[in-house]
Amino acid sequence: MAKYYVTVGDAMTQAANTFAGVQTLPDGGTLSSVKVPPDMKKISVLGTALTWDGQATIDTGNNFTIQLSGTGMVDGIQEFNIGALFNDEVGTSVGMSFDAQHANYRNVDVNVKPGEIVVSAAYDGTDPGSPFCVVTLGFE
Amino acid sequence: MLYYTRHDSMTQATTTFAPVETAADGSTAGPIAIPPGATMIKSITSSVVVDGAFSINTGPIFVLRLTGTGALPDGNQDLVLGSVHNSQGGGTVTSTMGRILPPLTIPCNIAVKAGADLALQAAYYGTDAGSPQLSVEIEFA
Numbered sequence: 001m002a003k004y005y006v007t008v009g010d011a012m013t014q015a016a017n018t019f020a021g022v023q024t025l026p027d028g029g030t031l032s033s034v035k036v037p038p039d040m041k042k043i044s045v046l047g048t049a050l051t052w053d054g055q056a057t058i059d060t061g062n063n064f065t066i067q068l069s070g071t072g073m074v075d076g077i078q079e080f081n082i083g084a085l086f087n088d089e090v091g092t093s094v095g096m097s098f099d100a101q102h103a104n105y106r107n108v109d110v111n112v113k114p115g116e117i118v119v120s121a122a123y124d125g126t127d128p129g130s131p132f133c134v135v136t137l138g139f140e
Numbered sequence: 141m142l143y144y145t146r147h148d149s150m151t152q153a154t155t156t157f158a159p160v161e162t163a164a165d166g167s168t169a170g171p172i173a174i175p176p177g178a179t180m181i182k183s184i185t186s187s188v189v190v191d192g193a194f195s196i197n198t199g200p201i202f203v204l205r206l207t208g209t210g211a212l213p214d215g216n217q218d219l220v221l222g223s224v225h226n227s228q229g230g231g232t233v234t235s236t237m238g239r240i241l242p243p244l245t246i247p248c249n250i251a252v253k254a255g256a257d258l259a260l261q262a263a264y265y266g267t268d269a270g271s272p273q274l275s276v277e278i279e280f281a
Contacts, residue, residue: 028155
């Protein structure tokens, strides 16, 4: 069970199939890499949430991937599927959509060592508008 | 096991933490006094809604911070809780939408120090949705 939790998030303004850093703290500060906390041996929990922070682009669908890299990774770069967004509209442009989802927490087993972990994210498909992802790493 | 709850509206700007310190009876309870004998937070359960008209084309993501002087031997902990989204295309839309959400429960093992005050704070990424309202339950063991 994880003992130590770090959260970063960011708007994903990059093109499809392109990793970009996820490095904004919830208080607005910048954390370009996560320092592995003292005595922590692995990431055992991965918490994630996705949204469009703006108008969703209709008729788009995207799967999202998180990448962990950096000197703190014992076994090198690791990538995780963190879910998808899709939006569909038929007819004239008067559509409205509404959604609320709690974060997804999953158990993982990622070996870490003293060092830095860089969190990046990418999506496939067509740019959905204003995708935004937030990631929580749980260490133990 | 011991269970405590706090809730609050989130009137602050984006990426800004504010206290979550209202009790279920509406009183300003403030931080949670960590009960005698407690050594860990075993789980965190939360839900979040928009208590008012939902600003269109917004989609914030909510984060909980655990903090408090001397309460957490391993320091502050930040956990993502969930997201909401409202999108509107062109034209004028009149609609009524509702949703029933189960809570999110996060099993954890966060060390605490009995007798200290555990403060809950919350923030959101992205654009203000209007009137977010967050509720959190802490399970001590």
